[in-house]
Amino acid sequence: MAERVLRGVAAAAGLALGPVWVHQGDAPAPAASSAAGDPGAERRRFQEAVAAVDRDLERLQAGADPQAREILGAHRLMLADPELHNLVEAGIARGLGAEAAVQEATEQLAALLAGLDDPYLRERAADVRDVGRRLVAALAGRAVGLRLEAPAVVVARDLAPTDTIGVDRRLLLGIVTEQGGPTSHTAILARSWGIPAVVGVPGVLEQVQDGMTVAVDGDAGAVVLEPAPETVQRLEERLRAQAEARAREQAEAGLPAETPDGRRVELAGNAKVPGDVAAAVERGAEAIGLLRSEFLFMGRSAPPDEEEQYQAYAEALRLAGGRRVIIRTLDIGGDKGVPYLGLPREENPFLGVRALRLCFRRPDLFQTQLRALLRAGVHGRLAVMFPMVSTLDDLRQARAALEEARAALAAAGIPHALAPEVGIMIEVPSAALIAHHLAREVDFFSIGTNDLVQYTLAVDRGHPELTGLYQPSHPAVLRLIDEVVRAAHGAGKWVGVCGEMAGDPLGALLLLGLGVDELSMSPPALPAVRRLVRAVPFREAEALARQALACSTAAEVEALVRPVLERVAAG
Amino acid sequence: MVERTFTLTHAAGLHARPAALLVQTVQRFPGTEVLIRKGDREVSARSLLSVLSLGASQGDTITVRCEGPQAEEAMAAIAQLVEGGFDG
Numbered sequence: 001m002a003e004r005v006l007r008g009v010a011a012a013a014g015l016a017l018g019p020v021w022v023h024q025g026d027a028p029a030p031a032a033s034s035a036a037g038d039p040g041a042e043r044r045r046f047q048e049a050v051a052a053v054d055r056d057l058e059r060l061q062a063g064a065d066p067q068a069r070e071i072l073g074a075h076r077l078m079l080a081d082p083e084l085h086n087l088v089e090a091g092i093a094r095g096l097g098a099e100a101a102v103q104e105a106t107e108q109l110a111a112l113l114a115g116l117d118d119p120y121l122r123e124r125a126a127d128v129r130d131v132g133r134r135l136v137a138a139l140a141g142r143a144v145g146l147r148l149e150a151p152a153v154v155v156a157r158d159l160a161p162t163d164t165i166g167v168d169r170r171l172l173l174g175i176v177t178e179q180g181g182p183t184s185h186t187a188i189l190a191r192s193w194g195i196p197a198v199v200g201v202p203g204v205l206e207q208v209q210d211g212m213t214v215a216v217d218g219d220a221g222a223v224v225l226e227p228a229p230e231t232v233q234r235l236e237e238r239l240r241a242q243a244e245a246r247a248r249e250q251a252e253a254g255l256p257a258e259t260p261d262g263r264r265v266e267l268a269g270n271a272k273v274p275g276d277v278a279a280a281v282e283r284g285a286e287a288i289g290l291l292r293s294e295f296l297f298m299g300r301s302a303p304p305d306e307e308e309q310y311q312a313y314a315e316a317l318r319l320a321g322g323r324r325v326i327i328r329t330l331d332i333g334g335d336k337g338v339p340y341l342g343l344p345r346e347e348n349p350f351l352g353v354r355a356l357r358l359c360f361r362r363p364d365l366f367q368t369q370l371r372a373l374l375r376a377g378v379h380g381r382l383a384v385m386f387p388m389v390s391t392l393d394d395l396r397q398a399r400a401a402l403e404e405a406r407a408a409l410a411a412a413g414i415p416h417a418l419a420p421e422v423g424i425m426i427e428v429p430s431a432a433l434i435a436h437h438l439a440r441e442v443d444f445f446s447i448g449t450n451d452l453v454q455y456t457l458a459v460d461r462g463h464p465e466l467t468g469l470y471q472p473s474h475p476a477v478l479r480l481i482d483e484v485v486r487a488a489h490g491a492g493k494w495v496g497v498c499g500e501m502a503g504d505p506l507g508a509l510l511l512l513g514l515g516v517d518e519l520s521m522s523p524p525a526l527p528a529v530r531r532l533v534r535a536v537p538f539r540e541a542e543a544l545a546r547q548a549l550a551c552s553t554a555a556e557v558e559a560l561v562r563p564v565l566e567r568v569a570a571g
Numbered sequence: 572m573v574e575r576t577f578t579l580t581h582a583a584g585l586h587a588r589p590a591a592l593l594v595q596t597v598q599r600f601p602g603t604e605v606l607i608r609k610g611d612r613e614v615s616a617r618s619l620l621s622v623l624s625l626g627a628s629q630g631d632t633i634t635v636r637c638e639g640p641q642a643e644e645a646m647a648a649i650a651q652l653v654e655g656g657f658d659g
Contacts, residue, residue: 073591074619082615112624113620118626
């Protein structure tokens with residue numbers, strides 16, 4: 001057959017070329033083929049399938065992270081559920097085969113949960129169906145979950161978390177799914193693993209079969225089925241270029257981020273989950289400038305306990321191998337999906353009870369997190385960072401809470417970090433303008449440019465009609481940053497930036513010139529920023545930043561900086 | 572037979588983790604029947620799916636009934652779990 005190109009959503013960058021591996025995760029089971037034998041035999045088959053799936057889940061549980069362990073634990077309880085067993089046995093007694101009985105029973109139980117008011121419990125219907133799928137697969141003698149035997153591009157309807165636990169990622173060349181958007185589990189996983197992925201490709205499953213050659217272009221969001229020889233040749237050239245670029249980046253990853261005239265900045269990586277720390281270090285991050293702690297709190301039924309948080313933070317610190325890891329305390333508000341916190345809907349969630357404001361109202365949550373952080377601090381170089389500080393009182397109250405946690409640990413004789421660095425995010429204009437007061441009471445600042453830009457220009461970053469108004473290089477933003485840098489240095493403290501601006505060459509050049517000491521960004525942006533820092537003399541960047549501060553519009557600033565970037569790009 | 576009524580104070584009501592802890596607690600008493608009632612529905616506390624299907628949230632009242640040789644012990648263990656905010 002001829003070459004075909006399918007379009008989808010670009011979910012994770014990069015190019016992959018290889019044979020298809022169709023993952024039948026949630027394909028409907030061949031119920032018709034399960035000709036019902038005698039009920040006794042069907043019952044035995046069901047019991048054997050339950051035992052096989054339970055062994056499988058137990059094995060997966062052993063190697064999983066705490067959150068996945070909890071999901072798998074719930075799946076094992078569902079597998080052993082007497083209600084499930086009663087329904088299946090009743091189906092078999094009515095003359096159904098084991099497959100059909102399992103499907104009917106799990107569908108009935110899933111429907112029961114799907115009909116509940118509580119949105120969290122409704123989602124558990126998916127867990128019941130997942131257990132059902134595993135049972136049907138086991139009855140058919142098929143492997144459950146994603147079990148690659150050779151390097152392949154996985155094509156699936158969607159990948160569930162339980163599909164990807166335990167997969168050998170060296171064999172995973174690329175991912176294509178019919179469903180899912182840029183924030184689906186598949187997309188997030190692919191990005192954190194650095195595996196090219198295209199999601200939301202309608203009808204792809206109908207057009208592929210195992211072993212068919214397929215190319216995944218994770219930059220363009222395209223999937224090429226059975227590429228023609230000329231196309232393969234072109235793709236192979238791009239793959240070679242990609243491999244060379246990666247090798248070059250790796251070689252450069254060890255080089256210091258130092259300007260030709262000797263100004264040193266620290267290049268750090270942002271992380272969403274502990275596993276991202278390894279990816280950042282691989283790309284030459286000298287530190288982790290922002291580890292968000294939200295991952296522990298999202299998509300679950302109850303807040304994580306101290307032990308689970310401790311394990312996660314300790315893992316991040318261990319993966320960082322002695323590099324500083326700045327862990328930000330919970331930065332969540334009514335706009336995020338955390339039903340168990342019971343947060344009321346707010347008219348203006350970004351101006352409401354979020355981050356520290358939420359933590360102050362929920363000392364149970366806050367103390368648990370602070371205790372876990374301090375305990376984890378013995379495993380590496382921990383820095384604690386508080387988000388959304390808008391007044392000096394916020395900072396003092398947060399520090400008092402940290403001290404309370406520390407004193408409680410000390411009184412109980414529990415090992416903990418004695419004096420971790422403590423810093424705050426500067427993301428609210430009020431904090432930027434009183435930075436000289438705040439600087440005396442912290443060890444460092446990290447400027448969160450994403451929110452600072454939003455709050456300064458009063459524009460929602462995700463607003464579809466206002467994208468042109470979201471201007472990180474607006475002189476108003478630059479002047480606030482300038483204020484913060486001067487305040488920090490005046491008090492002998494260091495200042496970093498952990499917003500998107502730090503990873504964008506134009507923004508990074510301005511920040512360098514404004515005297516920022518640390519730039520923390522998503523790891524893929526590190527190589528380009530490193531090259532930039534090593535190419536532009538600090539005195540030139542500084543002069544450029546001074547001129548930018550005097551500009552009247554973002555467009556003027558960009559016109560000023562572009563020629564320098566073009567010169568650097570031209571080598 | 573022992574019967575007791577509890578008000579759920581845990582923020583997540585009987586979501587997956589608290590419900591799983593409840594089922595695991597009941598499993599420690601194999602010969603004892605444990606039933607949970609919310610409103611007009613009563614289900615076996617040995618079935619995670621049934622417990623979840625009660626849809627019990629924070630502030631809801633549930634009634635637990637234990638019958639069998641270890642009814643008292645089972646109730647004590649459940650009370651400790653529920654009143655302790657599912658901290659185990």
